[in-house]
Amino acid sequence: DDHKTQVNCNTVYATMSAADTPDVKNHNNPANVQLLQCKDVFLETQPKNKASIPGLLTILSKDNKVFVRWIPTLEQSMSFRVEILLSTLSRVTRKEETIIFELKNGQKIGPFRFRRGEDECRKLENTLEDLNVKQQRSPAKIFQADAMLAGVANIYSSIRRQIMQSDAIQHNLQSVTPYVMFDQHTRPEDALPQYDALAGLDPGIVCRRTEAMGAMGDFEVFDKAWSLPERIEVKREEPVTLEEWDGFFKDGNVVDELSLRRRVFKGGIHPSARPRAWKWFLLGQKCKGEDYVILAQEYEIMKTQWQTLTEAQLLNNKQMREQFSIIDKDVNRTDRDHPTFQQRDGKGLVLIENILTTFVVYNWDLGYVQGMSDIAAVLFIVLQDEVSTFWCFANWMQRLDQNFDPTQTGVVRNLASLAQLIRFIDPDLMSHLEEQQSAHLFFCFRWLIVIFKREFNYEDVMTIWEIIWSEYLSEDFPVFIAAAIILSVRDRIIYEHQQYDDILKTFNDMAKNMDCQQILCDAESIFYQVHACKDEDLPVGLHLLRQTWEERWDSNQSDSSLTSVIDSIPTQ
Numbered sequence: 315d316d317h318k319t320q321v322n323c324n325t326v327y328a329t330m331s332a333a334d335t336p337d338v339k340n341h342n343n344p345a346n347v348q349l350l351q352c353k354d355v356f357l358e359t360q361p362k363n364k365a366s367i368p369g370l371l372t373i374l375s376k377d378n379k380v381f382v383r384w385i386p387t388l389e390q391s392m393s394f395r396v397e398i399l400l401s402t403l404s405r406v407t408r409k410e411e412t413i414i415f416e417l418k419n420g421q422k423i424g425p426f427r428f429r430r431g432e433d434e435c436r437k438l439e440n441t442l443e444d445l446n447v448k449q450q451r452s453p454a455k456i457f458q459a460d461a462m463l464a465g466v467a468n469i470y471s472s473i474r475r476q477i478m479q480s481d482a483i484q485h486n487l488q489s490v491t492p493y494v495m496f497d498q499h500t501r502p503e504d505a506l507p508q509y510d511a512l513a514g515l516d517p518g519i520v521c522r523r524t525e526a527m528g529a530m531g532d533f534e535v536f537d538k539a540w541s542l543p544e545r546i547e548v549k550r551e552e553p554v555t556l557e558e559w560d561g562f563f564k565d566g567n568v569v570d571e572l573s574l575r576r577r578v579f580k581g582g583i584h585p586s587a588r589p590r591a592w593k594w595f596l597l598g599q600k601c602k603g604e605d606y607v608i609l610a611q612e613y614e615i616m617k618t619q620w621q622t623l624t625e626a627q628l629l630n631n632k633q634m635r636e637q638f639s640i641i642d643k644d645v646n647r648t649d650r651d652h653p654t655f656q657q658r659d660g661k662g663l664v665l666i667e668n669i670l671t672t673f674v675v676y677n678w679d680l681g682y683v684q685g686m687s688d689i690a691a692v693l694f695i696v697l698q699d700e701v702s703t704f705w706c707f708a709n710w711m712q713r714l715d716q717n718f719d720p721t722q723t724g725v726v727r728n729l730a731s732l733a734q735l736i737r738f739i740d741p742d743l744m745s746h747l748e749e750q751q752s753a754h755l756f757f758c759f760r761w762l763i764v765i766f767k768r769e770f771n772y773e774d775v776m777t778i779w780e781i782i783w784s785e786y787l788s789e790d791f792p793v794f795i796a797a798a799i800i801l802s803v804r805d806r807i808i809y810e811h812q813q814y815d816d817i818l819k820t821f822n823d824m825a826k827n828m829d830c831q832q833i834l835c836d837a838e839s840i841f842y843q844v845h846a847c848k849d850e851d852l853p854v855g856l857h858l859l860r861q862t863w864e865e866r867w868d869s870n871q872s873d874s875s876l877t878s879v880i881d882s883i884p885t886q
Contacts (some may be wrong), residue, residue, distance in 0.1 A: 318330070347375040350441045354429035355384060356414070371426065373400075374492040379783055380445060382415065384426065397425060406442055411435055431504065480659050542739060543846040545839045550831050551581035553777075559587040566599075570861070575863055579786035581776035588696045595783040596706040610701045617672045634674075637682050641670045654695055666690055669704045676708060683718040686711070688767045692775060717763050728762045729755050731793045734855045736800060740838065743804045752814045758796050765792060769799075774830035781834065785863050787841050793859060798836035 340618060355371040371387045380400040404418040411432050414424035428434040438721070562574040583591045593601035619728050628635055645667045649655045654662035669690055674681050689710065694703045716724030733755055737744040747753045760768060765782065767775050782791055803820055806812070812820065844852070845860045 340446070342774060349373040349375060349380070352428060352430075352434050352438060355434075356427045356429060357384065357386070358425045358427055368429075370440070372440070373445075374466055378811050388579070398423065400445060403442075406439065408435055410441065413438065414760075421795050422701055477597060543843050545843050546833050548838045548842070550835060551577070553581045553584040554578055554587055554591070555584045556587040556590070559591055566602075567573065572864060575784040575786040578784040579781050582780045588776065589698070591780070592693070592696055592706060594687075595780075596709050597702075600705075601702070606701075609705050613672065613701050613704050616675045617668060620671055620675050633681075640684065641667060641674075641682050641687070644682075644684055644687040645670065649691045652691075652695065655691065662694065665700045665703075666694060669694070669700060669707060672704060673708060673711070677711070680711065680718060685764045687719065688764045692767060692772065692779070695772065696776065714765075722763070725759060725762050728790065728793055728796075729758060731790060731855065731859055732758060732800075734798050734853055735793060735840075735844070735859070738853055738856060739797070739843065740801060740804060743801070743808060746808050746811075747817075750817070752817055755800075757818045757825045761796055761799070762792055766795065769825050770828060770830050771826060777830065778834070785866075787838070787862050788859055789857050789861075789863075789866065790835065791841070794837040794841050795833060798833045799824070800831065801840075802828075802836065 350373040352371040355369055357367050357369055367386050369384050371382070371384045373380065373382055375381075382398040382400065382403070383395060384397075385395040398415055398417070401418075402417050402418050407414045407416060411428045412425045413428070413435055414422055414426070416422050418579070428438075558577070559574075561569055562570055568574060578591070597609075600606060613664075629637075645663055646658065648663075648666065652662075654660075655666070657663070666687065670682055670687060673686075686707075690703065690707050693706050693710075694700075696708065697703045711718070714724065716722070716727075718724075733744070733753060736747075736755075744753060747755070765775075766778050770778065778795065785791070788794060799821070802822070806820065807817055810816070841860065844856060845862075847860075849857070
């Protein structure tokens, strides 16, 4: 299962220094029995650009264990080696004079190009056959590995720019020269000696290239790999009924908020309970009584303000005219297939236009932005009340304002988190996307700005929103949902070698045709997989992404259900 055990790639930056050149003789310990030696074996760091590093490949026996080892011989190279325990090797793939090693956990190492030709490759193959390692000659496999490595070698330019801008790293460069530096958040005192850090790695995908970093000199970049915890199977539950919802409250106050959030996350909300539940999530205690009366009065005052504008006032306010015009056009084409909005002059469209125009008066700094009508329409379908819909919409826009402001930093941040998540759990896919200039994931933009409203039918969208509002797992759970959608077609994208236009068409064709419950199960499973990773294995940018509601709020309640799920995940 490609999704259960994936290879994780992270980047290690280290300074180049001639003093760090390995002494090859040190590796020829008399205690080691050398079974084979191949000279002029080049590790191809960027196959398509013909970038490679020469080295020496040996098969040796040490302490009753057999290893395949490659060490660089270039004078400028750092102390770095690839070492594979033969018992972890699954197969060897060869195309002409190029070989890739594949481990039992699916990790690929290479490609290695034998400068002395196919005869050297055959010597290696024969030795491995004698050691009972089966080989598989598959040009397709070589092609996939080449594409993956070429992509991985280029996906970290943005991280590199961040490192150059990081005062913490710049100020400590001299003191950590003989050490590896992970990302810009790594503390210098946490750095490990260069050779030990690299030599102790589980062998995996390794990409290597030189990067010029201005006054700081040339850096060598390595991509290392290790296995992730397995993805577990999860199941959805029945929706929360009105009776069950009311059972979570006593005298108007919630008595077991953690359990309420868990049930909403696992099952969504039954239509009969939705109006009450949605008001609670979006209005809190202001959804009833005197507080609600005050909200209704405030809404009427704001609505009257724009309804009583004179023609002269509108003529002298270009921004207001433009806002009113955009709202009118958007409302006229919003969800016209739904019975609530089928009539152009019907109650539904009129009230949606009232709500959105009043929002402009309420929040002029943000104003109306295309896409807001999609969100307001779904809220009105459930609430069927103008005042409640307005205030629920206004409060949700306050949370989503960064999605709709001119910079759209909320969507940009989510796209960055999504890219980092995909890179972490499926580097093969991210390598392909990078190769196709699609790693920006702009095809997900619509998903995140209107919270999947155009990707699923009404009932499914309502369930997704409820799950997001519950914040039971990550408060950025839309990122995990987006990852689940992408991974659902990852094989198709890779094996069909889809370019950006093909990828965009694939996801456009999926709109309104996806199994929402399966996507939600996959998203939840991905969260648990990431949550089970050790802190030191997880990119810093994903640490907050995996925090649960209980962890964020340091709840005094103990979530035994979540604990049992997380404890059941096998770790690597």
